[in-house]
Amino acid sequence: MFKIIKKRMYFFLYMFFFLVVQCAYFNTFYNAEKYFESALSIIQKAPALNDSKIPSNAIDLLDKAILNSNTIVKKYSDSKYVPEAYFLMGVSYFYKESYSSAIENFNLIDLDSFKRPNQLRLWLAYAFLRINDNDQFNKYMNKLVLNDLSNEDKYLYYNIKAESYELENDMSNAYKTYSLAADITALESRKIYLYRKLINISEQSSDLMEKTRFIKLLEEYVVDVNEMRNLKLDWLDSKDRLGHYEDIILEVDDIVDDSNFQSIKAKLMLYKSKAYRKINKLGSAKDLLIDIIDQFSKRDESSEAYYILGDLALSEDFDLDKSKEFFQKSIDEKSRSKYGKKSKLIKNKIENYQELIEDYSYFSENLDIDPVFEDQNSMNIDLPKVDSGILLDSLLFKIGETLYFDFAQIDSALNRYNYILEKYPNSKYKKQLLGIIDYHKNFESFKNDKILLNDNGYDAIQINRDKGLDLPLIDAQLNYYNSLYNDYNDSIALFNVAYIKDNFLYDVYSALKIYNKINKEFKRHPNKDYINTRLNKIQRNVEEAINYYDVKFEICLAFDLIKKDDLDSARQILREIKITRKNSDYKFVNDLIKNIDVYSEIDSVVDSSLISDSLIFKMAEIEYYYFDKKGKSLDRLEDIINNNPNSEYKNQILWMMSKYKNSYNLSTEDNIDYTYIDSSKVDFIDKFEDLDISKIKLYKKRLDEIYFEFDEKD
Structure with missing residues (x-):
């Protein structure tokens, strides 16, 4: 009897310890799975970032999943959970972008005995795709039959195929295949993740039509109000860039009174107002801007509304006093905002223009005055030591330039230019003025496009250009090309001036003005592609620099x-x-x-x-x-x-x-x-040794002046 009891006791003890061990490695693996699932949830909820980095808290959870899985492998090597542990470690390493470690763990699994062989092949293919091993990628993908895959595996398959299309820059198939993945999954978190990804890659590819479509698809699943608002603004911005102004008006009308969008109501009204302006419904645009000003104050949007009203008063009515009033109100609303700064710059240009008009009027009425003996400190321009007639010629040209380039008052500028040619037939600006006037008379032909041949039948201007290259000093070359442009209205010589200022003298501001001048006056310029590429690069660099110094300025204020x-x-x-x-x-x-x-x-x-x-x-x-x-x-x-x-x-x-x-x-x-x-x-x-607020203000002012030279995109 005692022996029987003893045997039973041993049996129960054995079963107890067996169950304890079983529970131990089961719990360890269970925890690993939970950590992984939590990490995956965070990754799928995160916005699709350009640098593809995953959130740090997800990385922590993946590390815990790897640690627990590794415990299974080391401590319980005979456990049935070992292949699953290797698989879990492989996928975790994949998400951590440690693709070699992922492949290493996947390869430790016996593919033939693994209960999910297709899934293992898919992850191996995915890892090889990420390390650009196309042979291995194709090897594993070619062994898969789409119809034999479960929906879970098809979801992964479509993601992998879409990414391979993306790498080949076949964006049409990439969009379609990512969409198939979104369609086949029943999990909303995955759909949200994929639509965010599609929005991101379509933006990077400048496929704005596709982007607006994906935003609408994502909106169906978004419950966070802040994300809903941001998506709506992104959609409106894309529609604006596409020129779909009627769509903007209809969309804003549909949501502007929705309680979810009240915090961005001013922004919505601005989009609608600018859309009205683009389709030339100026009355409706102005009414909306007035509504914004009435309903909101001391905000970026109210500052922008005043700026647009000022721009309308300037461009449509050329009412300088009214536009100055609006620009000043824009500054008063929020002087440090983007449009507060722009208002300050354009207001200064208006005041400079008005002073030019006053100077011209003064010298017109006092032709006998020798400007050399005037108090030059009271003037806003450098007065040449010449007779008053030539001074008036220069003043009129400056007035015309301001009208043409700063205020876009082309007809008024052309009237001034014609008056200069009539009143001062020997003006030093004659060739430039004739070129501008000729362009506006005939868009298809330009005076400077014609080749001027010398007696031997050679291009005389080209010969003269080549002479500039033989001059030893940069300043001498610059003066030479300036003279060539002034004498012959030669646009290539003018380009050379801009190029020298840009690349040798590092005077980006002056070069930028010349590049813009060439684009406006010489539409068929042979260096047009270079100029546009360079302008885009300068604009990006200036925007980055402005953002850099804006951040430095704010840090400076905070540190103080x-x-x-x-x-x-x-x-x-x-x-x-x-x-x-x-x-x-x-x-x-x-x-x-x-x-x-x-x-x-x-x-x-x-x-x-x-x-x-x-x-x-x-x-x-x-x-x-x-x-x-x-x-x-x-x-x-x-x-x-x-x-x-x-x-x-x-x-x-x-x-x-x-x-x-x-x-x-x-x-x-x-x-x-x-x-x-x-x-x-x-x-x-020590990380911010450059926090000198006076220098930062100076740099910001210079950058704002450069940025203002770019054509308005609003």
Whole structure:
């Protein structure tokens, strides 16, 4: 009897330990799967980014999935879960973009015995696609029969095929195949992920029609109101770029009173107003702009509304006083906004133009005055030491240029140019004026397009151009080509002037004005493609530079507030900075915000005696490295040492204070145990040595002036 009981006891003990082991590796694998599923959920919910990076919290979860799966492989090598563990590690490494590790883990699985062989082949194909191994990619894809795949596998198959089309730049098939993947999955999260991806790649490919279609498809599944609003604005922007203005008007009418869109109502009204303007319904456009001004104030949108009203008053009515009034109101609404800055620039141009008119009127009525003896400091132009007749000639030409290039008043400019030719037949501007007037008389032929042949039948102007190349100095070449343009109205010589200023003298602003002049006056210029490519590049560079200095300016303001202990205002400015992950300042701005949050939370503790050494040290560390308040920080650190000589932070504190031994009579460097020192930290302020607000303002002003030279796109 006892033996039977003993045998049963052994049996139950064996079963108990067997079940414990079974549960252990089951739970480990279960946790790995859960970590992976959570990571995948985060990845699919994240916006489709240009750099294809996945969120950091998803990476953490993938690492945990790999760790748990690896535990299965190492500790329970005989378990039935080992192939699944290798598979899970492979897919996790794939999402982490460690494709070689993914392939390595997939290859440890016996394909013939694995219960999901098609899925394994798909992931192997996907990994080989990512490392551009087309032979291996095709090897695994060719073994698949689409009709034999489950819907789950078809979803993956379509994604892989679509990406391969994308790599081949076959965007039409890429769109179709990604759409097939979205159609076949029943999971809304996957549909959302794919439509976001399609929006992103269609934008990158400038396929705006497709982009608007994908936005509409995504809207059906979006429940987050903020994303819904952003999608709607993106759709409107794309429609504007396509020139589908009637669609914009109808869409805005449909949603403008919807409660979900009230926070962007002003933006919607602006889109509709600009659409009316584009289809020449100026009355409706103005009415909407007035509605915006009445309903909203001190916002970017109200500043833009005033700017557009000013532009309408200038371009349609040429009412300078009215336009100046609107531009000033745009500045008053929000001077630091994009349109506040543009209003300031155009208002200055109007005032300069009005002063030119006054100067012309003055000298017209006082022809006997020798301008050499006038008080030149009161004038707004350099007065040449010539007779008043030629001075009037120059003034009229400047007035005409302003009308032509700055205000787009072509007819008024041409009237001035014709008057100059009639009144001053020997004007030095004659050839330029004839070229402009000839262009507007006949769009298909240009005076300077005709080849001027010398007596030997050679292109005389080309010969003269070539002579410029023999001049040894850049300045001499520049003067030579300027003369050639002025004498012969030669557009190629003018291009050479722009090219020299751009590439040798680094005078981008002057070059930009000449490039624009060539584009407007010489539509068939042989260097037109180069000019347009260069203008696009300059515009992109200027936009990037403006954004760079805008960020620097905001950081400057925030840092000044930190020094004044106004952390709330500093944090608000930092949070409003528009900055992408690609910007070199992204990490520092976000680190500063996080440290302000931590500092404020600790500082809010009413009873300071409740704050531990660790929190006091954290405050001191933030003051030291981020707030540039060394004195305040070192006082805190000294208090920690004095109150608790054995503090766990002792070595770090002594190391930090060792740089200020003359001010703080503490231990020398010999007392520091460097084993416990974190020397990797760098003063935050050292990262921003260029935070000179006066220089930043100057750079911003110059960049704004350059940017204003680009044709209006609104």
